[in-house]
Amino acid sequence: MIPPLQSIISRLHVKQLRLLVALGEHGSLLKASQQVALTQPGASKALQEIETTFGTPLFVRTNRGLEPNAVGHCVIRYAHLIQTDLAHLREEIVGVLRGQGGRVAAGVIMGAVPLLTNAVSVLVGRQPDLSVEIVEDTSAALLAQIDAGRLDLAICRTSITQAPQVYDSVRLQEETLAVIANVGHPLRRAKKVTLHELAPYRWVMYRANMPMRVLLEGEFRNCGIRFPQHLLETTSAFATLALLQANPSFVALVSIEVAQFFAHHEMSCILPLALTSQSEPYELVTRKGAPAQPAAKLLIDELLSRRS
CATH class of the missing domain: 1.10.10.10 (Winged helix-like DNA-binding domain superfamily/Winged helix DNA-binding domain)
Structure with missing residues (x-):
């Protein structure tokens, strides 16, 4: 026993x-x-x-x-x-005693990765001694890590939990979605595409019950189209990109920030599909009533300054 x-x-x-x-x-x-x-x-x-x-x-x-x-x-x-937590504790104490630096652990859902990384880049430029851990996962997994004390904050959504009241959350930014594909996709030069045209292609997307997936299912339903049965499901931005690179016929639903990042670096193209549904906004989430340690407060302030 x-x-x-x-x-x-x-x-x-x-x-x-x-x-x-x-x-x-x-x-x-x-x-x-x-x-x-x-x-x-x-x-x-x-x-x-x-x-x-x-x-x-x-x-x-x-x-x-x-x-x-x-x-x-x-x-x-x-x-x-x-042992790792104790090492992080020492690192944070050193930062506090020096009056700068410290360590912060931040979670983020795939669509908000550019929002977080841009904020982190600016912040470490001002605070060179700051250490940042970034964890990319689903909202459910990130909230669980906040509960366990593994994350200081997360950019995700509390709508997926049955107890959103146990968190402090601030609306950060609206999410706009886009469909991306390999730069060699057959529809890459189209001026406009419809969901009917994209339905036969293999889709890369979040798993069932995730907000982005629910939105796309609604789009198919509103168009009277059967939702694709054989999907490629992932929560990873890199896995999504790798799949698109591996097969020119695949398409994926991502946030416009991720889509623009990939397109800017010519890693994928944005297909001109107009979505009718509105996605849920990103939220900055922390533990209810928990005081933010200095390093986390710096990142929170930087993110809040970018609210739109």
């Missing part, structure tokens, strides 16, 4: 986490003990204490050394995360 959380917290030490990471890297108690400056008997005792703390074996003893079992892999992964 796994012990209660408070029992684990009270018994687990940072040096034990370092030992777990070292064991995951080396699979050898001797090499791991040397890495964390313990004697081999001391490392063996520490491992026994760790396994007692979690109430279950974490490694399988083989003639090749120690191999983590399923629970061991899980614990090692979280040990890595805790």
